[in-house]
Amino acid sequence: MMADPKTTNSAATHHICFSQPYPLQWEEHQTTVPVRRRELVGEERSMSCGVRAQGVPSVNSIAEFIPGSGGSGGLAHSASTPSFHSFSGVGSPSLSTPASLGFTPMTRSSPAASVASPQRPISPQDSPSRGRGSPPNAGGQEDNGSASNLPTYQENVGGTTYFFTAQDQAPFAGATGATASPSPFTAAPQPPTLVFPPYHVLPPTPAHVHHLRAPANAPHFFMGDELRQHLLEKHALTLAHVDPEQFPDLPTEVDMYHELVPLESQHNVNKSSIFGYATSVYKATNVKTGLRYCLYRIHGYRLNNVKVTQLVDMWKKLQHSSVTQLREVFTTKAFSDNSIVFVYDYHAGAETLAARHFSSSSVLGTNGWETLANPQPGNGASESSARGIHKAHRQNSGSNGLLPESTLWNYIIQLTGALRTIHTQGLACRTLDPTKILLTDNKSRIRVNCCGIHDVLNFDPNAANPLANMPQYQQDDLMNLGNLMVALACNSYMALQRDSIQTAIELINRSYSRDLSMLVVCLLTSQRIKSINDVMPMIGARFYTALETATQRADVYESEISKEVHNGRLYRLLTKLNTIVDRHQLHMDTSWSETGDRYMLKLFRDYVFHQSTEDGRPWLDLAHVVLVLNKLDAGSPDKICLMSHDEQNILVTSYSELKRCFERSFAELLQAASSHKTSLS
């Protein structure tokens, strides 16, 4: 379907340039190209190649966007793709940051800031001009700031400094009789100039990430389902409340915390085997900051010496990614007793190692320990031993019901990292127990929990030096690490019983590499391991594996974030657009959203979201939405044809002009909003 060239007059096309000030009636801008179908709107791609944004669109180029005109029979714009090269001859639009549009930008760079004008490609050769006063360096090179932009050199001859350019150098050398030799000042080869896309578009997943995970159906515009699900679960848990009627004993406020949520199914009225007191754990919200914390309450404890604050302060300062951070300690009567509360960072969805690896029944039971400890013919571990596989290379894969060796090393590396920091600070962990180690972030991260509680509960006010026993406690940490590894490797607490430990070591010896069993034996006997630093050589190259895994994970996360960074920007754009379009009234003016800039934006909104195919079906194409919103955000000089609701007129404009309409309209809204506030106050 072609538009009739005869119906387009020059006066009308002049108005298309929008050189006249607003507000204008929309009819003043219109071309009088009659159209017959709603799908007639489209983008004028060809004009971006040479015609300036202020130029007059040719009738042919308008007709190019009429569906079917090219014989394709579909929507012309659905096939449109951005041509980054088409901007080179066109005046670059004045681009503004999202902040200038009124909202605080979330991203570091705005489309404008990061999109280099194609007319002045970014070159790393740029340097400050001499006029700015940077003194020339002897023998150095600097920009002379002249129009020719030739580099200037300096040379000191007999106390006189001569400045010359590379061009001058040959005659200069000749005049002084110097031998012609290759100049050390020869200008470096120019690196290729880069042409950046004129607006943000999401690049494909980086190849190194794509080939890492590569699920064939991974969403391209949004983060992967697995990560999304994981984050949503954490958000939900962080925001979860409990019905106060279900917990009538729960205080509404404890010190600076409220919205308490018990993290255990029932209060642990039995004394904790670790601390010797009854304990309760709650998620709570800080009243001032709204941040979520974990309150670890020790029932019926009366603090009677404030000297302990010295140790508490040391723990508060200690920071490590594998230690749950202690924030503060206070006593309270809010629970109708004397309780002491330790406030730690809250990690949504955290699970203890005990819950993960030793189910509640198996903590007391054997968890298959008997079978594993006394292998029968047919048991995988004994068979591999019989075949004489070299132990140094054997790695338990987990197929025999035991934990994979890689998991154990992963735990060892994180736990020894935590211990190293704790011991370096002169403290000791004292809680290396499966119930006091948290698994977070899809079970890949572990954190030592409840640090500092022992130090407070067992504080001796009469001790001259509260840190005097720390070396002994640090040795205990190493022993406890050995015990923890035995329990995890044997899949049972039973292995730690005095008469079982030898059998447990044999099982580890049979089922895991020699390195692992050596490490466990050394930890339990304190033979070769006198301090946590002695463990490091025994871990050896496995650090590289851990580093590699962490780096790969960081790569994947960065790739996922880069998808969402554009979504966040477009979300802000859409939010603003919707505050303008179809607004019922502004300053009691009910026609505000139907005239001038706002009318243009309304037609643009329809162009983005409400198009139909030739046979009347909704045309839904996310790529189209993303593309045109990006062009609007960057103020691209590309042309766009909008159609009136009565389908009688089309309007040719550019994204840069639409962006100006958008900014003016939103500024009006902002002004109206703030003036209203002033008048109210």
Ligand SMILES: Nc1ncnc2c1ncn2[C@@H]1O[C@H](COP(=O)(O)OP(=O)(O)OP(=O)(O)O)[C@@H](O)[C@H]1O
């Ligand atoms: N900092 C924290 N962030 C999130 N959840 C936590 C945090 N600390 C503890 N939890 C959760 O609270 C629950 C109870 O912790 P607790 O230390 O009491 O474990 P436990 O197995 O009940 O130990 P005990 O037998 O000594 O009472 C655990 O499920 C744990 O996941």
